[in-house]
């Protein structure tokens with residue numbers, strides 16, 4: 001019998017938490033451009049900003065709310081009437097508005113940041129959610145620093161905001177402190193202990209201080225969370241938030257372990273990553289999963305040989321499935337004859353074994369001295385080894401399906417060009 005898979009709401013906070021990463025702030029126009037791309041990507045919720053934080057942020061949320069009509073548009077507010085009213089001002093013309101109210105609940109935040117007792121916190125959380133509900137039917141509440149909050153108190157706070165009318169309860173791992181098993185335990189406990197929790201959406205929001213944001217988010221999904229908060233390229237406060245592209249591709253590639261559905265168009269992942277990089281001028285690390293420039297690049301000879309026979313030997317998803325045009329076979333000191341031959345063919349040279357050996361000998365010597373051998377180096381080596389030959393493009397043997405060769409300058413620029 002076919003059972004429907006649970007649908008996970010993808011809540012993108014690139015424009016709010018993501019923007020809080022150093023160097024990633026965006027103008028109103030840039031936020032609008034990014035919001036339109038997030039809509040194309042298929043996210044369910046766009047957290048567009050923190051309206052009380054600045055006039056610019058207010059304006060960005062207001063314009064996104066007016067112009068981006070398919071997703072829910074969310075604005076963040078502290079648990080105070082003034083913040084919530086300001087956020088509502090910015091959001092009220094959205095096709096689908098959401099108010100997101102947060103208040104810290106851990107003792108360390110209550111004592112040192114808010115100077116508040118647990119009782120005061122409980123009351124303020126409930127009152128602010130009730131006020132937000134008087135303005136908007138869609139209200140999310142986040143107990144900030146939830147994973148360092150006393151568990152019995154966390155249950156009390158979540159109970160209070162559910163009773164006050166929150167429609168989504170988000171559990172943030174604000175300082176990236178938790179681990180997958182511990183986080184799954186917290187979600188399971190809340191689902192067991194809070195009355196009426198089944199009628200609200202349980203959400204998670206993980207930071208990456210221990211490099212566990214994606215793993216923690218996935219563990220929470222397995223424990224019953226139905227909304228994941230994440231960002232493009234994993235940008236966000238300090239070490240960042242859970243990376244949207246990694247969460248999505250983990251659920252797609254390992255659908256056997258995560259039998260859930262999302263509305264994400266995965267072919268828009270790489271364009272979204274590229275657009276964010278273009279807007280912020282903050283590059284992603286080359287080895288970043290899914291969208292880093294090395295995510296589908298192969299240098300080792302053994303790997304290149306496998307890739308040429310069947311890409312499934314060393315790739316668990318196709319580059320095209322995430323919007324990357326091609327895999328790349330990069331020439332370096334670990335590369336073998338097969339990849340060199342492929343490059344030679346693409347440059348118009350069809351060699352027999354002896355001719356290729358002559359080029360390969362030069363290649364090995366050069367590759368030992370420089371980090372990456374570029375296309376013009378290969379061409380020079382061919383000319384030195386075989387000055388009598390000219391390229392023959394009509395005899396070109398086609399590259400195995402979906403694999404491009406590439407020089408280091410091209411890898412430096414991303415995946416746009418093919419050799």
Ligand code: KIV
Pocket residue numbers: 017102142144145170172173174175205207
């Ligand atoms: O990390 C955090 O706790 C937050 C909240 C505002 C959800 O970003």
Ligand code: ZN
Pocket residue numbers: 017172174205207237
């Ligand atoms: Zn956060």
